Amino acid sequence: MLSSFDDFPxxxxxxxxxxxxxxxxxxxxxxxxxxxxxxxxxxFAAAMGLYPNRHVADAHFSVVVNxxxxxxxxxxxxxxxxAPLDRSEANIVGPIQVEVLEPLHALRIAVDAPEHxxxxxxxxxxxxxxxxxxxxxxxxxQRVLMDSTRMTQFGGWEGWIEVDGEVIxxxxxxxxxxxxxxxxxxxxxEPAPTGAPVADPQFYWLWAPLNFxxxxxxxxxxxxxxxxxxxxxxxxxxxxxxxVAEPADAMRSIDYRIGWQPxxxxxxxxxxxxxxxxxxxxxxxxEPLFDFHMLGIGYGHPDWRHGAWKGELAIGGDxxxxxxxxPNAFHHMHIQSIVRATTxxxxxxxxxxxxxxxxxxxxxDPTGLIGLNDGWSD
Numbered sequence: 030m031l032s033s034f035d036d037f038p039x040x041x042x043x044x045x046x047x048x049x050x051x052x053x054x055x056x057x058x059x060x061x062x063x064x065x066x067x068x069x070x071x072x073f074a075a076a077m078g079l080y081p082n083r084h085v086a087d088a089h090f091s092v093v094v095n096x097x098x099x100x101x102x103x104x105x106x107x108x109x110x111x112a113p114l115d116r117s118e119a120n121i122v123g124p125i126q127v128e129v130l131e132p133l134h135a136l137r138i139a140v141d142a143p144e145h146x147x148x149x150x151x152x153x154x155x156x157x158x159x160x161x162x163x164x165x166x167x168x169x170x171q172r173v174l175m176d177s178t179r180m181t182q183f184g185g186w187e188g189w190i191e192v193d194g195e196v197i198x199x200x201x202x203x204x205x206x207x208x209x210x211x212x213x214x215x216x217x218x219e220p221a222p223t224g225a226p227v228a229d230p231q232f233y234w235l236w237a238p239l240n241f242x243x244x245x246x247x248x249x250x251x252x253x254x255x256x257x258x259x260x261x262x263x264x265x266x267x268x269x270x271x272x273v274a275e276p277a278d279a280m281r282s283i284d285y286r287i288g289w290q291p292x293x294x295x296x297x298x299x300x301x302x303x304x305x306x307x308x309x310x311x312x313x314x315x316e317p318l319f320d321f322h323m324l325g326i327g328y329g330h331p332d333w334r335h336g337a338w339k340g341e342l343a344i345g346g347d348x349x350x351x352x353x354x355x356p357n358a359f360h361h362m363h364i365q366s367i368v369r370a371t372t373x374x375x376x377x378x379x380x381x382x383x384x385x386x387x388x389x390x391x392x393x394d395p396t397g398l399i400g401l402n403d404g405w406s407d
Contacts, residue, residue, distance in 0.1 A: 145346030177213025
């Protein structure tokens, strides 16, 4: 079917834009954003996904208030709809909207869900050029599990968030964060039978975008149960100077060390090693402050999982106190820890903020994880 985007010279196949190149049900196209005030009193995240072959679009917005105190709470709104055939209409899902103000430079998020305690009008403005990560490709037996592209970008936020009727203004320079865009194939929607088992369930993922005053750093890895890596990223991106966003510098090699909090699969401490192509290596030490549960933006949510059919339009919300009672429950294992970061070595001595995303399912021999979701013990 033809749509308004077919009037632009952007086609990558011989078919209309609304028709994907393949028919894999797990084809997706996605936005993710996070933001945190410099004093860490507020953290928020948003996600919006389109799943053309499932005919579903969904969006989520989540806020953590008072994350480092005994009053910490995570508040979430979720929305799902039938996906529009015209991509020009795909940026609104119920009360959540993502608007591209200037491609690769500025985007806006609007939320209007007071019945679930959340309203917002936020603008993300880049402080780095976008980083294209190495392509994700992963097979389990003969089945392609992931085949996708993702870019990550650092930025600052301004605007306001209303939580349970209280408006929080975010002045320019007060709130930092990151965003990503990814598209391709990865598991979404209702689980489907996969035939004969070919491997024990396992997924090991660490992702750490960090903001410092003069630069940002980006790190991620995917590893098999024995530590063999099938994906890794290491970049240093300078902050905008005079409105110019310089390309990020890719590292020659990266490594890490992690100490699990006893009884959990949550990092108690974390260190990253960056070796550039030229110059001195650097170490970045991360101190986890509190956790954001990716459940709040649909990841692993039993009722609001990405790409699941909920009807023509469905809107809901939920909330919980932090820390959660059972961090090893499957729906709570995928987290982003808000971290304080310090650098030494070639990057100099700097302090910044960011997140360490963690999802460790199944065995991981190098760090001592056993079972499917057993907490770490020495």
